[in-house]
Amino acid sequence: MTILLQAEGIGKKFGALAAVDGVSFAVEEGHVHSVIGPNGAGKTTLFNMISGLIHANSGTLTFGGQTITTMPAYQRANIGISRTFQNIRIFADMSVLENVMTGMTPHLTQPVWSILFRLPAARREEREAQAEAQRLLDKVGIGHLAGTRAADLAYGDQRRLEIARALAAKPKLLLLDEPAAGMNPTETTGLLSLLKDLRGGGLTILLVEHDMGFVMGISDRLTVLNFGRVIAGGKPEDIRRDPKVIEAYLGAKVAAKLAAEGEI
Amino acid sequence: MLATINDLFWSYKDLFYGLGVNAILALSMYAVVALGQLSLGQAAFMGVGAYVGAIVTVKLGLPFGIALLASMIAPAIVAAIVGIPTLRLSGVYLAIATIGLGEVLRVIYLNTDYVGGALGFSGIPQKADGWTIYGLLILILVAFLIIMRSRIGRACEAIREDEDAARVMGVNVTAYKMVGLILSAALAGLGGALNAHFSSFISPAEFGFENAVAILSYAVLGGVTTPFGPVVGAFLLTALPELLRELHGLRGVFNGLIIVLVMIFLPKGLLGFRTKRVG
Numbered sequence: 001m002t003i004l005l006q007a008e009g010i011g012k013k014f015g016a017l018a019a020v021d022g023v024s025f026a027v028e029e030g031h032v033h034s035v036i037g038p039n040g041a042g043k044t045t046l047f048n049m050i051s052g053l054i055h056a057n058s059g060t061l062t063f064g065g066q067t068i069t070t071m072p073a074y075q076r077a078n079i080g081i082s083r084t085f086q087n088i089r090i091f092a093d094m095s096v097l098e099n100v101m102t103g104m105t106p107h108l109t110q111p112v113w114s115i116l117f118r119l120p121a122a123r124r125e126e127r128e129a130q131a132e133a134q135r136l137l138d139k140v141g142i143g144h145l146a147g148t149r150a151a152d153l154a155y156g157d158q159r160r161l162e163i164a165r166a167l168a169a170k171p172k173l174l175l176l177d178e179p180a181a182g183m184n185p186t187e188t189t190g191l192l193s194l195l196k197d198l199r200g201g202g203l204t205i206l207l208v209e210h211d212m213g214f215v216m217g218i219s220d221r222l223t224v225l226n227f228g229r230v231i232a233g234g235k236p237e238d239i240r241r242d243p244k245v246i247e248a249y250l251g252a253k254v255a256a257k258l259a260a261e262g263e264i
Numbered sequence: 265m266l267a268t269i270n271d272l273f274w275s276y277k278d279l280f281y282g283l284g285v286n287a288i289l290a291l292s293m294y295a296v297v298a299l300g301q302l303s304l305g306q307a308a309f310m311g312v313g314a315y316v317g318a319i320v321t322v323k324l325g326l327p328f329g330i331a332l333l334a335s336m337i338a339p340a341i342v343a344a345i346v347g348i349p350t351l352r353l354s355g356v357y358l359a360i361a362t363i364g365l366g367e368v369l370r371v372i373y374l375n376t377d378y379v380g381g382a383l384g385f386s387g388i389p390q391k392a393d394g395w396t397i398y399g400l401l402i403l404i405l406v407a408f409l410i411i412m413r414s415r416i417g418r419a420c421e422a423i424r425e426d427e428d429a430a431r432v433m434g435v436n437v438t439a440y441k442m443v444g445l446i447l448s449a450a451l452a453g454l455g456g457a458l459n460a461h462f463s464s465f466i467s468p469a470e471f472g473f474e475n476a477v478a479i480l481s482y483a484v485l486g487g488v489t490t491p492f493g494p495v496v497g498a499f500l501l502t503a504l505p506e507l508l509r510e511l512h513g514l515r516g517v518f519n520g521l522i523i524v525l526v527m528i529f530l531p532k533g534l535l536g537f538r539t540k541r542v543g
Contacts (some may be wrong), residue, residue, distance in 0.1 A: 051432050077434030089429040091422055093489075098541045101415070102422050105434035108415040115414040116407060126414065130542060169434060 004029040004204050005050070005173055010059030010069075011228075012045050019045040021228040022059065027173070027206055027221075032199055034207040034215045037225035038248055043208045044086060046225070047177050050206070051083045052076040064172065078106045082171030084162040086178045086208070092151035096142065096161055099150050100133035103168030136164045140194060156187040163194070173204045180211045192218060216240065224248065279503070281462045284397035285455050286502045290482035290494035291404050292451035296358075297488045298412070299444045300424035305346070305362025306452045306479040308369045309339040311471030313453025314460040315379055318388045321461070323378075328391040328461065335457030336450035343449030344442070351441045358445070366476055373468035384467030385460075392461040400458070401495075404451065408491035409539065418541045420444075452479075474516055481519045485526050487533015496535055 005027040012020045020042040027033045035043050048054045050061065052073030061069045068076060082103075091099050108129060114122040137143040140160040145153060153161060159179060166174055176195075180188045188211065195205060195218055209215045215222070215236070222239045224232040226248040232239055239245055247255040289306060296303045313335035320331035346365055350357045379385045411417060419440060422430035427437050460466045478501070486497025505518060526533060 053428050053431065072436075073428075073431040074434050074436045077432055083432050085429070089426050091425045091429070093425065093538060094418070094421060094541060098418055098421075101542065102418045102430075102435075103433050105415065105419060110415070112411070112416065115416065116410055118410065122414070126542070129415075165433070 002029040003027070004064060005206065006062045007046075007050075008060050008062075010046075010049060010056040010061055012042075012049060012054060013057050018228050020049065020056075020225075023225070023228070023230050024059075025223045025230060025233055027204060029204050030199065030202055031220040032195065032205045032207060032218050033221045033223070034209060034219040035223050035225060036209065036212075036215055037231075040227075041225040041248075042228040043225055044177060045228075047083065047175055047206075047208060051081060051175055077169055077171075080170075080172035081175065082166040082169045082173070083175035084159075084166050084177055084179060086181065088155075088158045088162055090150045090153075090158055090161055090165065092149075094150055095146070096137065096148050096150050096153065097130065097133050097146040099161055100136055100164050100168045101129050103165035104129050104133065106169050133164075133168060136167055137161075139167075140164045141190065156183050159183065159187075159191070160194075167198075171203070173206060174198070176205060176207045176209075178208055178210060180209055180214050188214060278463070280394065281392065281397055282459075283499055283502050284394070284401050285459045285462075286479075286482065286498040287401050287495045288397075288404060288458065289452055289455040289479045290486065290498035291401075291408065291491065292448045292455060293479050293483040294408065294488055294491055294494045295444050295448035295451065297483050298420050298424065299441055300427075301351075301441055301444065302356065302359040302480075303362045303445065303448060304359050304473070304476045304480065305343075305365045306448070307471045307473070307475035308362065308366035309343065309449040309452035310456035310459070310475070310479075311366075311369055311373065311466075311468075312339040312342055312449075312456070314456030314466045314471070315373065315385065316453070317457030318385050318460050318466060319379065321389055321391065322385075322387060328389075331391075331461070332454060332457055335453045337453075339449040339453035339456075340446045343446045347442050347445045351438055351445065363473065363476075366471065366473060370468050370472055373471070380467075382468065384465055386465045388460050388464045388466070390462055390464050392458045397458055397462075400454065405491055405495060412491060412539050413541060417539070421541060477516075477523075478519050481523050483533075484523050485534060487530070487535045489532055489538035490535055491539070493533050493535040497533065500534075 003026045008024050009022045011018060011022050023046060035046060037043055049056045052071060055070050060067055063081060091102060108125060110122040110125045134143060134146055137146055140163055142157050142160050150161060180191055183191060192214060199205060219236050222236055223230055224239060224245050231244045231248055232242045243255055243259060289310060293306055316338040317331040317335035320326050320334050321328060346361050350361045373379060374382050419435045422433060422435055423437055423440055431437055482498040482501055483494040485501060486493030
């Protein structure tokens with residue numbers, strides 16, 4: 001097994017509040033690894049630290065053997081970390097196709113003068129990017145909407161677009177922040193099969209999700225956060241029975257009752 | 265007939281040249297606003313270009329072409345100095361810093377006898393003709409149109425819409441803003457030098473806050489979803505007060521009114537359509 005992403009004691013304080021406090025975990029290559037925990041557990045802060053939008057106050061982050069703790073976000077995109085956002089953040093005024101092409105930034109390398117003088121190399125790169133963007137849109141099932149203004153898409157399609165845009169960077173690690181939030185059951189099923197498909201292609205996925213059925217159905221490993229700390233980690237079947245996890249979600253009383261009844 | 269056209273041209277020559285120069289100044293604003301930034305230093309950058317250009321032709325006696333080049337490089341350097349501490353921050357910091365810059369430079373011109381101080385700098389050779397002004401305008405406009413249809417245009421729009429999302433997409437947001445500001449200053453400087461070399465006289469008063477707002481209003485009126493927007497905005501706002509002479513004294517009021525009305529009724533400007541970002 002190869003570790004793709006490793007967090008060692010990373011922490012982030014906002015004033016006196018430690019949103020994430022000494023968190024350590026490792027994501028194996030090719031796995032779907034989920035981070036779960038109650039609201040306010042620090043999941044989104046953790047994602048922001050991994051994608052580089054905020055930097056950790058303490059601890060280290062390594063990606064593919066390289067230390068990235070203080071690396072700027074755009075460079076992380078260049079080395080293969082891509083993400084979606086909990087509250088969808090597509091570029092509303094751009095077309096669906098342009099959104100995906102923006103996601104290709106790390107792979108579009110033609111210099112300014114080549115673009116300005118419309119040299120063949122620049123035109124070819126643009127043509128290929130367009131074809132690749134279309135292919136990605138087809139893959140997530142919204143290929144027929146390529147020319148639509150992104151803001152006009154239905155909610156579920158906006159989520160798909162965000163995933164296509166994140167995939168456009170050809171990431172090694174895909175961070176998905178609550179991708180199933182607000183989706184109806186049909187859309188969720190579609191998303192699940194898309195993620196399985198991506199994992200089949202060798203992509204490593206780090207997932208934050210509230211839908212437990214969804215998480216249990218796809219994850220190879222889980223890390224459970226509560227109040228900014230890791231309270232459990234391991235395979236889904238172990239986490240499901242972990243008293244600390246049940247306590248975090250349902251409270252100590254319910255956990256004790258379930259334990260007394262032999263449920264866990 | 266020809267004589268009549270000729271008369272007409274001569275009586276409106278300054279307006280004709282002014283339209284072209286103001287369109288270049290409007291495009292200089294576009295380079296900043298297209299990235300979601302706000303600069304109130306375009307008049308200051310224009311002033312640097314005008315004074316440096318005039319020094320090159322009048323004091324140093326060098327060719328006009330060199331003056332134009334120097335008039336772009338000097339404000340670009342000033343922009344880099346202002347940009348380094350302010351562009352890492354998002355929000356209104358650039359706008360505030362550029363207001364300050366404008367005031368500092370105005371006071372420097374006022375107190376520098378070498379460039380005429382408060383009396384202004386006169387006797388600048390009238391080297392800028394319609395061909396130069398409109399040739400450069402078209403060149404700049406076409407360059408913007410091509411560039412904005414590429415990955416660079418997409419990155420600019422991404423930054424304008426959502427900086428964080430652009431960052432995680434691999435866009436070096438700070439570098440884009442820096443290049444945008446430097447380019448913007450260079451174009452404003454060019455506009456300033458062209459203006460100086462057809463009006464043959466410049467004074468510190470021309471490069472104050474009021475003019476910075478006027479340049480901003482070109483871009484706001486026309487809109488920045490396409491490079492044509494600022495050009496159309498500049499044409500309208502330059503021509504209208506000139507054609508409605510009685511408004512001339514109220515030009516500042518007129519510009520302010522237009523900014524407010526456009527922001528309320530046409531938040532995307534007169535030219536609300538957007539250029540495709542696919543080349």
